Amino acid sequence: MIQMFHVTKAYPGDPPVLVDINLDIEKGEFVFLTGPSGAGKSTLLKLMFLAERATRGQILLAGRNVARLRESGIPYLRRNIGVVFQDFKLLPTRTVAENVGFTLDVLGTPRDEVRDRSLKMLRRVGLEHKADVSPLKLSGGEQQRVSLCRALVNDPALLLADEPTGNLDPALTVEIMDLLTDVNARGTTIVVATHDATLIERYQRRTLRLEKGTMVADERGAKAARLMSQTA
Amino acid sequence: MSAPAKLAYFVRTAVGSIVRSPFVHVIAVASLTLALVGFGVARLARAQLDTLVDALGGAVELTVYLADDADAAQVDALVTALSQRTGGTVTKVSPAEALGRLVTQLGEDGRGLADLPDNPLPWSLELSLPKGAREPQALEALAEKTRALPFVTGVDYGEEALERLTLIARALEVASLVVFTLVFLTAVIVVSATLQLAIFARREEIEIQKLVGATDRFVRVPFLLEGALQGVVAAALALGAVLALVRWLDGQGGELLAFARVGGALAVDWARLAAELFGAGTALGLAGSFIAVRRFLRV
Numbered sequence: 001m002i003q004m005f006h007v008t009k010a011y012p013g014d015p016p017v018l019v020d021i022n023l024d025i026e027k028g029e030f031v032f033l034t035g036p037s038g039a040g041k042s043t044l045l046k047l048m049f050l051a052e053r054a055t056r057g058q059i060l061l062a063g064r065n066v067a068r069l070r071e072s073g074i075p076y077l078r079r080n081i082g083v084v085f086q087d088f089k090l091l092p093t094r095t096v097a098e099n100v101g102f103t104l105d106v107l108g109t110p111r112d113e114v115r116d117r118s119l120k121m122l123r124r125v126g127l128e129h130k131a132d133v134s135p136l137k138l139s140g141g142e143q144q145r146v147s148l149c150r151a152l153v154n155d156p157a158l159l160l161a162d163e164p165t166g167n168l169d170p171a172l173t174v175e176i177m178d179l180l181t182d183v184n185a186r187g188t189t190i191v192v193a194t195h196d197a198t199l200i201e202r203y204q205r206r207t208l209r210l211e212k213g214t215m216v217a218d219e220r221g222a223k224a225a226r227l228m229s230q231t232a
Numbered sequence: 233m234s235a236p237a238k239l240a241y242f243v244r245t246a247v248g249s250i251v252r253s254p255f256v257h258v259i260a261v262a263s264l265t266l267a268l269v270g271f272g273v274a275r276l277a278r279a280q281l282d283t284l285v286d287a288l289g290g291a292v293e294l295t296v297y298l299a300d301d302a303d304a305a306q307v308d309a310l311v312t313a314l315s316q317r318t319g320g321t322v323t324k325v326s327p328a329e330a331l332g333r334l335v336t337q338l339g340e341d342g343r344g345l346a347d348l349p350d351n352p353l354p355w356s357l358e359l360s361l362p363k364g365a366r367e368p369q370a371l372e373a374l375a376e377k378t379r380a381l382p383f384v385t386g387v388d389y390g391e392e393a394l395e396r397l398t399l400i401a402r403a404l405e406v407a408s409l410v411v412f413t414l415v416f417l418t419a420v421i422v423v424s425a426t427l428q429l430a431i432f433a434r435r436e437e438i439e440i441q442k443l444v445g446a447t448d449r450f451v452r453v454p455f456l457l458e459g460a461l462q463g464v465v466a467a468a469l470a471l472g473a474v475l476a477l478v479r480w481l482d483g484q485g486g487e488l489l490a491f492a493r494v495g496g497a498l499a500v501d502w503a504r505l506a507a508e509l510f511g512a513g514t515a516l517g518l519a520g521s522f523i524a525v526r527r528f529l530r531v
Binding site for chain 1: 234235237238241436437441443444445447448450
């Protein structure tokens with residue numbers, strides 16, 4: 001699903017944010033991307049949904065070399081990628097349901113269908129009763145769930161989540177992670193950037209660790225959990 | 233993908249944007265309305281002037297004076313030749329009829345003319361021309377050609393009055409073109425500025441749209457629609473204002489225009505004026521929003 005070959009990302013005048021990254025994430029995998037703040041996790045995610053372009057190296061998304069992709073082709077690729085942002089990026093001028101349906105609006109989905117699918121998604125995260133309120137009236141955890149709904153409502157092939165449980169209490173964290181696990185079980189490839197060691201230990205999935213822009217570890221299962229408990 | 237659903241979304245987004253920040257849109261619509269009212273009034277004035285020119289032009293005829301020795305058959309031959317050449321109506325005026333008219337025109341001073349032993353006036357032809365042939369240049373060319381015809385001794389037409397009116401109409405046309413270019417440019421700049429504010433207000437929305445896979449066109453269309461909607465609303469308001477003005481001029485304000493009145497009520501082709509106003513309004517709104525989208529929307 002995602003392949004990176006010797007990928008480097010640098011901004012002019014600054015040291016590189018990512019250096020010589022090589023990775024291969026299979027279709028249907030659930031991967032944690034971890035590392036301390038400033039390690040390059042968010043930048044790596046941005047490369048994955050084409051919000052940034054690599055300075056050097058090759059990135060293949062679903063077999064397509066993104067370096068050769070025209071700007072006009074990016075939107076069509078993004079429609080297969082759901083993104084959950086650390087700061088939610090919800091629109092305060094729209095209701096919760098409208099925020100969720102935003103992805104479907106872009107695809108030209110009829111209004112009734114947008115509403116139905118948005119409510120169905122909100123029901124999965126227990127927020128159907130908040131469908132018609134402003135996101136500003138929701139708690140941080142609720143906003144994160146709405147953000148997750150927006151990313152998933154289109155049944156994307158790939159879900160990228162940047163600290164999706166960063167603002168949630170332990171009970172809600174489990175709820176969100178269970179939802180992600182469920183989505184993954186249905187075939188969606190999931191990459192979760194987190195520095196929450198307990199998550200990685202609990203779910204024991206493949207874990208990529210970044211430090212100072214370099215990939216320092218790529219472990220699976222119990223080994224990943226041990227790695228995190230040692231380095232977190 | 234559903235095109236109607238997308239269109240409905242674009243309309244909802246554009247209307248929603250106008251509703252959310254009414255003040256800036258009111259400014260844009262007001263400046264567009266002012267420009268369009270000016271345009272509408274100028275069109276009315278031009279139409280009225282055309283009616284005036286037509287009325288005068290209808291009265292201005294080419295008068296062709298014939299030689300004394302032209303007989304009836306030769307006069308008839310000239311009538312046929314002139315009407316075929318110009319498409320106009322040719323009326324024969326006998327010397328007696330011409331003298332009668334002159335006597336009537338001169339009134340008291342003309343009494344002596346009736347006592348003349350011989351009528352000194354020749355046969356003449358009065359040529360009433362179709363609308364397209366009343367231009368000064370066309371009339372001049374026709375007069376020149378007519379002078380060369382056999383038995384024609386002179387040709388007369390109201391060249392001075394016609395030239396002056398035509399000059400006034402042209403001057404008005406050029407002046408209104410210059411003024412409207414400036415007014416329309418100002419309106420476009422105002423629309424563009426309001427759309428720039430709208431783009432700024434919706435920058436987060438645009439960012440998210442792009443992240444969830446919106447194409448550049450999808451992001452841009454609502455803004456273009458917003459500008460077009462401003463133009464349509466302004467055109468409707470301008471049409472209402474012009475309608476009110478015409479009613480006022482037909483009523484108590486009519487004395488102001490008494491000098492230029494040809495008939496009774498002002499003759500306005502409302503369907504054409506509405507089409508022009510809505511066309512111009514939409515075009516101006518689109519132009520303003522297009523500039524804003526091109527200059528300020530980085531997608």
